[in-house]
Amino acid sequence: MQIEPGTLLRTIDSPKDLKNLDPAQLHQLCEELRQYIIDVVSVHGGHFAASLGVVELTVALHYVYNTPYDQLVWDVGHQAYGHKILTGRRDNFYTNRKYKGLSGFPKRSESPFDTFGVGHSSTSISAALGMAMAAKYKGEDRKSVAIIGDGALTAGIAFEAMNHAGVSDADMLIILNDNNMSIDPNVGALKEYLTDISVSRTYNKFKEDVWKALGKLPIGKGFTRTMASKLADSLKGMVNKSSNLFESFKIRYFGPIDGHNITNLVQTLQELKKIPGPKILHIITVKGKGYAPAEKEQTKWHAPGLFDKITGEIYKKKFEVAQPPKYQDVFGHTLVELAEKNPLIMGVTPAMPSGCSMKFMMEAMPQRAFDVGICEQHAVTVSAGMATQGLKVFCNIYSSFMQRAFDQVVHDVAIQNLPVIFCLDRAGLVGEDGPTHHGAYDIAYFRCIPNMVLSAPMNEQELRNLMYTAQLDKTDFPMVIRYPRGNGVMADWQKPMQEVEIGKGRRLKTGKDLAILTYGHPGNFAASAIREVAGEGIDAAHYDMRFCKPLDETLLHEVFQQYDKIITVEDGTIKGGFGSAILEFMAAHHYQATVEIMGIPDRIVEHGTPKELIAESGYDAPAISQKIRQMMMEDKSTSTTLHSEYTIKNNNASSTKRP
Structure with a gap:
């Protein structure tokens, strides 16, 4: 379907x-x-409401600033669709987030207008400050602009950056896009503070009166609008003490202004370009602006999938039979089920209650489940604090976002051996969000931490069993439960929960030719592959290890004593992951075997559907089937070669003994 841009937009190639x-x-x-x-997102999918809210800001920025010489840094990037369209990517915007197509986020290798790659929030101020400091050092008259949402401003790195910016004298502008929304509604005192500024009739009326009065004063032409703005800003504290928060960082504050008034935005940005040093412009916008359903239900329309733009109907896949639930929903419902029986259970998530389904507990038990904002580090340490008081805290963080809190996991949880339960959603390759969101590394970086127990369920029932086990009194150590994005494999999943012995795997199938060891959901790929090769006469054993740390050594001794051909399968990086742990065991116990590790390769995996990316990475069912065949063929080839060499040597020996 060809989607045509409007008469003006079709003329804008840069x-x-x-x-x-x-x-x-x-x-x-x-x-x-x-x-x-x-038009494009309704047909091809993608993030939606965020970009609609910054259309006017995007146009104004590229109209006023000399991009890409002047550098725009978009925070997260959900809102950068308009930016991509205006910077030479209009005609292939339909490939956005598709395999081999445009990235859903700004990406330096994609365009010189994408000055900084983003995916995790709250990095824009630090990056823009670094660019501004570099420009100053190099004597370049380039401007740096960071566009950050009010939700992203809750992260500690944003405040660290402002703390530095205020004393740097760097020529940069921070634009605070205030719409009271991240993906879910914003939370915390900062939200209340920004609301106070935005709705303060006293301050806004006072500021308007100052502007009018200055316009009537018989002052010379040298007294510019900029000077008037400076005077107005200097009087803010007289009427609204909270307006001094940003200025306490020594960052000049301007606003709030209407972020959908393109004329005023252009004029304001033109004036701010003339003011040196660090400054912040506070704009008020509406997420989903211009599309009524998205304005009304902003979380639902953050990334709705395909929809009818006329009726607002979001298309759903139709299935003839009951489908397995999403792992995240199994987590959410199971957590409520457990919490109803165990009053010590608490829930914590950093700004993703809908994405990870913590929302179910927040709705059922608001006093026991908390969204702490975009603050993964805080989420981990506040969970540790509760754990010191005997509570069982389920801290649910996306695998990729967990990387931001590694230090807290080590120092605040592991060293103190506190029983925090880390439920890592979106483990493995997540799909269209691409490399910034793939949960590729958690197995490797958690495996090296003492006191940590690492587990991964192969299906929904196993997830429930692991969650049940984690909240038991005797589970008095930190524990990781990782599971992928998307649906599981069990339509009938709400079965009674059972305790799982820590570090205990299970043999799912015996076999005589080789053994396949799996960790987590990819065990289902292996099971499919085993069924396929069985029709070819290959008999493979299957072990669902469940735990990467501690490993089930009893089971592994069984494997290495019976098989000399072993395949490991995981949805984590092959460097330092589950397969590496198996090799370490083999070396420690002096076993000899041919071991093939299948998982996420040692390179950056780009975006596409999970099915496409898993196939590209080579650990889907067809790839496992092919690996099994390859190992069996190599075994036959080696046997044939050895037999031939033995025959030749014996023949030669015989011939030397002839008279």
């Missing part, structure tokens, strides 16, 4: 073309850009 427009045409361009995003 910001240089945008600058040729008359200011009066910018409103029409904004409408066309917003409609084009709606």
Whole structure:
């Protein structure tokens, strides 16, 4: 389906073309850009509401600044669709988030206009500050602009950056895009503070009166609008003490202003370009602006999938039979089930209650489940604090985001051996969000930490059993339960929960030719492969190890004593992961075997559907089947070669004994 841009938008191949427009045409361009995003995303999918909310800001930034010489740093990148369309990627925007297509986030290798690769939130101020400091050192008159949402501002790194920016004298602008939404509604005192600034009638009326009064004063031409703004800003503390938060960092504060008034945005940015040093512009926007359903239900429309843009109907896949639930929903419902019986259970998530399904407990038991904002480090340590008081805390964090709290896991949990239960959602290759969101590394970086127990369920029932085990009184150590994005394999999953012995795997199938050791959900790929090769006369054994640390050594001794051909399968990186743990065991016990490790390769895996990426990475069912065949063929080939060499040697020996 060919989607045509509007009459103005089709003429914009770069910001240089945008600058040729008359200011009066910018409103029409904004409408066309917003409609084009709606048209493309409704048919091809992607993140949605965030980009609609910054259409005017995007146009204004590229109209005022000399990009890419002047550098725009988009935080997270959910809101950068308009930016991509205006910077030469309009005609292939339909490939956004598709395999081999455009990335869903700014990406340096994709365009010079994408100045910094993003995916995890709250990095924009630090990155833009670094760029501004570099420009100052090199004597370049380039501007740096960080565009950060109010949700992303809750992360500690954002405040660390502002603390540095205020004393750096770097020429940078921070734009605070305030819409009271991240993916879920924002939480915490900062949200209340920003709301106070935004709705303070006293301050806003006072500021308006100052502007009007200054406009009537008989002052010289040298007294500019910028000077008037400085005077107004200096009077803020007289009417609203909380307005001094940003200025306490020595960052000049301007705003709040309407983020959907393109004329005012352009004028304001043009004035701010003239003011040196660090400064912040606070704009008020609506996530999903211009599409009524998205404005009404912003979380639902963050990334809705395909939909009918006229009716607002979000298309759902139709199935003839009951389908397995998503792992995240199994977690959410099971947590409530357990918490109803165990009053010591608490829940913590950093800004992802819908994504990880902590929302179920937050709704059922709001006093026992908490969204702490985009603060993975805080989420881990506050969980540790509760654990010191005898509580059983399920701290649910996406695998990729868990990387941000590694230090807290080591120092605040593991060293103190506190029984925090880390439920890592989105483990493995997550799909269209790409490399910034893949949960590739948690097995490797958790495996090296003392006191940590690492587990991964092969299906929904195993997830429930591991969660049940983790909350028992005798489980008095930190524990990781990792599981992938998407659906499991059991439609009938709500079965009674059972305790799992820590470090105990299970033999799912015996076999005589080789053994396959799996960790987590990929065990289902292996089971499928084993069934396929069975029809070819290959008899493979299957062991679901369940735990990567501690390993089931009894089971492994059985494996290495019976098989000289072994395949390991995991949805983590092959460097330092589950397969590496098996090799370490083999070496420690002086076994000899041919071991093939299958998992995420040692390279950056880009975006695409999970099915496409797992196939590309070579650990789906067909790849496992092929690996089994290859190992069996190599065994036959080696046997044939050895037999031939033995025959030749014996023949030669015989011939030397002839008279």
